[in-house]
Amino acid sequence: MPMYEYACSDCSHEFEALVRSDTIPTCPRCQSTRLTKLLSVFATPTGSASAVLPLPSCGSCVSPGAHSGCPLALGR
Template sequence: MPLYAYSCDSCGHGFETLVRSDDVPQCPACGGADLTRQLSVIAKPASGGGAMAEAPCASMDGPGGCGAGCPAFSDCG
């Protein structure tokens, strides 16, 4: 079961849920099914060990980040 992030078009609530292929997810706040699936945030290993950390440029210059405007452009890979 994949984990997906959604935003409810009815109430604006954001949430994550596990979704089976035959399931239709519903908003836990209002019960609505008018949802928009969100892009996942990419994580990379932290520099200090095995912990995961958000990529420093995940939201820079469009999907996938690491564009010329990214402050950590040289660290991305």
């Protein structure tokens, strides 16, 4: 059973659900089936230098590798 992330079109609630291929997921808040599947972001372990991936360059940074103020560096 894969895990999916959804946003409800009726109440805007975002949630994760394990979904079997023969079931239709419903919003746990309002029971609506009008859902949008969201793009999942994979988690990485923290505290490990080997788990940090280099950020891609968008061309708007002052110098490569210096991401101060860069929107791609959020959370760093």
